[in-house]
Amino acid sequence: MPEESRTERATPYRRRKLREEGHVAKSTDLVASLSLLVITVSLYLVGPQLYYSLLSIFYTAPTLSVTEHPTLLRFFVEKVSPYILSLMVLSTLTVILAHLGQFGVVFTLKPLRFRWERLNPVEGIKRLLSLTxxxxxFKNTLKIGILLFTVYLFLRTEIYRLMESVLLPLHISILDVMGLTLKLFIILGTLAIIMASLDLLYRRWDYERKIRMTKQEVKEEYKQHEGNPMVKGAIRKRMRQLAKGRMIKEVPKATVVITNPTHVAVALxxxxxxxxxxxxxxxxxxxxxxxxIINVAREYGVPIVRKEELARSLYRWAEVGEEIPPRFYRAVAEIIAFILWERRRAYHG
Structure with a gap:
């Protein structure tokens, strides 16, 4: 289908269908950047403690006998493993929350199904030459250029500190270099998140462009899921007819029919x-x-009273099956009282 003919925004049904199939707007770069930044910041905060814990193990291990190795293992489990497990849990949570923040909860195995069109070389060439x-x-080239330029600026600023760290004791020198490295990764991670946010905006724009529909597709979907307008019109007409039939059957139970004189009729x-x-x-x-209504009322002997203004007002403001509005109580009460008086007079002769 030519791209120019897809001018309509995707309908809610189409969006829901695509979502069920796993087609959503997402940026994997954003997930990777957030994971990198979170882990790097965490290492920057707890790195010195983790470093000294590992250092103490390396210093202690050569002095221990074979029988004392379980003590060393217990020390590793108690002092080092909590840091490693915390970083693993934090990394996993970051990935999960990054995905949830982009498109919410979507669980489907449909994207994993084998599709023959993936083996079509023509489609593969189209993908290679696509706008995406x-x-x-362009994005990857720009990203690499920006990150390399950032590394250059950082090393240019910190080169003297790196040279001075060589003169420090080895364990302090390693810690100093690790701190500078983590600081560099924090800067790179922040830049990566900014670029990944722009990537997410593009992904959403491209997703909306790809799922656009033609006017004919919108019409066909409406007919399929909302019903053919002609069929729906016929159903509504039939329902009105049935409602009118039920309404006419209720007229013999009326106390009075108020008319205007033949154009409007209200049975009460x-x-x-x-x-x-x-x-x-x-x-x-x-x-x-x-x-x-009037003919049925005559057939069953229901009193018919001509009150033009009242009939028009009742027709406009009163609904079938409901009580009349209070402002009509007095006018209707006078009519019903007169009908009841006439009935008693006729009964007593």
Whole structure:
């Protein structure tokens, strides 16, 4: 598909699908840089203690007999191994958190599956000539240049200190050189993180570019997952028809139908013995629906009262199956009271 035709941002479904397959925007450089910096800073802080612990072992080992070697091993486990284990745990946590910070939790084995297209030489050539490969070449060249220039500036500044350390006792000279080395790695790690952050921004931009969709793909996905608009329209129409049918069946239970006179009709029920706290709307409609409500009301002997303004207001503000709003209580109560009075008068003759 030509790149120019992919003008639409990826839909949430496409993003979720790609994520499930392990396709996310990530920078391995950022993970490596963070690991390097964290471990280097940790060694810079605890390096002297670790160094002197190892030094004491080297000085002590030649003087011990074979029977005393377990003591030396116990000393190593107690004094040195905690530093090594701490650095290993810290390195592992750094890698995990660096990945989580970029794309969250994603667990899938799909990227490990064998795919024949990976053996396609044409696709391999395309990858070699792609924008990503050119960016990688430029990035790595620039990174090496910046890091080498930084090393040059650092050595130029610290050269006299390195020369002076040669005159110090050996164990102090080694410690001094180690400190300078770790300091250099901290500077390099910081620069690497800055460059890796730029790499992450590029990765995210490139990821968004690659997952763009055509207008036709968006339409097809909408039809597939949201439903064909024509089908959905037909379903909604059928549901409205069913709802109207159920509504008309409720009209015989009404206490009164208020009309305007044939354009609007609202059927109300008020039955205190049945639990009604206020009149309830059983049905409402305009045009043909209103005519059906009125015809059913006549068929079952439901009183029909013409109140034009009230009928329009009830139709607008009252919902089917709910009580009428309080502002209509008085007007509706007068109508129902009159209907009940008429019924009692007719009953007593």
């Amino acid at each position: 490969t050119l960016f990688e070449l 029920r008020y039955d205190p013995s049945g639990g009604d706290r206020a009149p309830v709307v059983l049905a409402k409609g305009v045009g043909q629906i209103a005519e059906r």
